[in-house]
Amino acid sequence: MRGAGAWAALCLLLAAAAAQPSRPQPPxxxxxxxxxxxTGESGFIGSEGFPGVYPPNSKxxxxITVPEGKVVVLNFRFIDLESDNLCRYDFVDVYNGHSNGQRIxxxxxxxxxxxxxxxxxKMMVQMISDANTAGNGFMAMFSAAEPNERGDQYCGGLLERPSGSFKTPNWPDRDYPAGVTCVWHIVxxxxxxxxxxxEKFxxxxxNYCRYDYVAVFNGREINDAERIGKYCGDSPPAPIVSERNELLIQFLSDLSLTADGFIGxxxxxxKKLPATTAPPITTTFPMTTSLKPTVALxxxxxxxxxxxxxxxCSSNFxxxxxxxxxxxxxGSLHATVSIINIYKEGNLAIQQAGKNMSAKVVVVCKQCPLLRRGLNYIIMGQVGEDGRGKIMPNSFIMMFKTKNQKLLDVLKNKQC
Known part of the structure; x- marks a missing residue:
């Protein structure tokens, strides 16, 4: 049935494009x-063979290039790729320019x-599939727009002035629209x-900011290893200071509920403030700043x-x-953990995609304790201000085996 939906989407677009005052021709x-x-003012791109199933092992x-002085607006009309909460297998990447330097x-x-x-x-779109495919791929339309006259439905862009503001579409008159993706790149x-x-948020x-959210990244692209935080709700995030001279802000809304939005x-x-004005390391700083390991530690x-x-009982999670x-x-290690079972959640930020749940942890001294990819562990630790688990050299980590399950269930139901 997924193939039928893809074909229906394609037929609707073709029928609209073919509508002429004179005798209609079959599209x-x-x-x-x-x-x-x-190149040009507009056009369509789609996965190889769309609306048929896309081939495996492809890149x-x-x-895309639109006329000089304009920007590219890309709208996905249909997408159906193998699903994974981290998009590790089959995915579409969208980049500013014609290189993979800045991923949108x-x-x-x-x-x-x-x-x-x-x-x-200029914009670049890249689709990669692994050996196992599942789905009909994607179809998208690109068009040229004036950079300063894109209307309320668009947002994002390059910000290079010494100071400025950014806001959700429709702010402050009405709620932001559903199905919006905005990326601001500050340099x-x-x-x-x-x-x-x-200012307002x-x-x-x-609980896990799964639907609509703002994510802030050090650097010029969306990269989980560089993420400072992911935010939603009605409490403004604490002030943020970048680690380098570039910052990326991503806002995403799904196709359901919306809210007032924000202005930032x-x-x-x-880079260096005088000692008398340097603020203390508090919640206003990204977690990675306070986690830089010392040699002694x-x-x-x-x-x-x-x-x-x-x-x-002594662990946050x-x-x-x-x-x-x-x-x-x-000197640290950033790891993603696919959760088998959670016994004590605390304020750990948990991401969920379908039935799959995952969390981010930072091993402050990357060799201590040593976490190996693909292995199962019991992990206990504290939680940083951005919701990531903080693993110290003396944190309690052990291999997870089925026999541990009974004791952990007992501890879960026991009052500390």
Whole structure:
């Protein structure tokens, strides 16, 4: 039935395009190939063979160029790729420009993002599939727009002035629309950082920010290893200071509930402030700033203390899970854990896609304790201000085995 939906979407577009005052001609079915070079005011791109099932083990790249002085607006009309909560297998990447330097977004499954807008007159779309495919692929339409006259339905762009503001579409007159994707890329001079503050904030509330959210990243692309935080609800995030001279802000709304939205402000500042004005490390800073390991800390013996029972009560969170990604970053390790079972949630940020749940943890000293991808662990620890688990050299970590399940269930029902 998924193929029928893809074909229906294609037929509707073709019928609209073929409507002429004179005698109508039957629409020709376009042939979508793997990638291409596209220029002009508008056009369509689609996965190879769309609306048929896309082929396995492929990498297709489309480079789009609209007239000089305009920006590219990309609207997905249909998307049906293999679903995965981290989009690891089959996915579509969208980039500013014709290289993979700045990714605007990565998409898979059947979630159809809102309009994606480039900061210049070039955009690149890349689809990658692995050995096992599942779905009819995608179809999208691109069009040219004036950079400053894109209307309320669009948002995002390149921000290079020393200070400025950014806001959701329709702010402050009415709620932001459903199905919107906005990406603001802020670039300061090389020797400066970026301070970010939200003045008003109201985004659909969810415990795990699964539906509508704002995500802020160090650098120039959407990359989980560089994510400072993910926010929703009606409480403004604490002020943020970038680690480098670039910051990326992503806003996404799904196709259901909406809310007032937000307005935020940014300004550039020197990398080093005088000691008298340097703010303390508090919740206003990204977690990665306070997690930079010291030599003394990481020279400690890697030895957990206490027992499973004694650590249960002293930990913010307790879970059993499989390590699915590990990314070294400086002296620490950023890992994603696919949750088998959660016994104590605390304020740990948990992401959910269908029945799959995952969480982010940071091992402050990357070799201590050592987490290996693909293995199952019981993990206990504290939680940083951005909702990530914080694993210290003496945190309680052990291999998870079925026999541990009974004891953990007892501890879960026991009052600390």
């Amino acid at each position: 020709e079915r376009p042939v979508f190939t793997c990638g291409g070079i596209l 297709c790249t489309w480079k 977004g990565r998409f898979c499954g059947t979630f159809r993002p809102g309009a994606l807008v480039s900061s210049g007159n 300061a001079p090389k020797n400066q950082l970026i301070e970010l503050k939200f 109201d985004v659909e509330r969810d 402000h940014y300004k550039f500042r020197p 990481c020279q400690q013996k890697c030895r957990r203390t206490g027992t499973l029972e004694s650590n249960y 307790v879970l059993a899970g499989t390590i699915i990604t590990t990314i070294p970053r400086g």
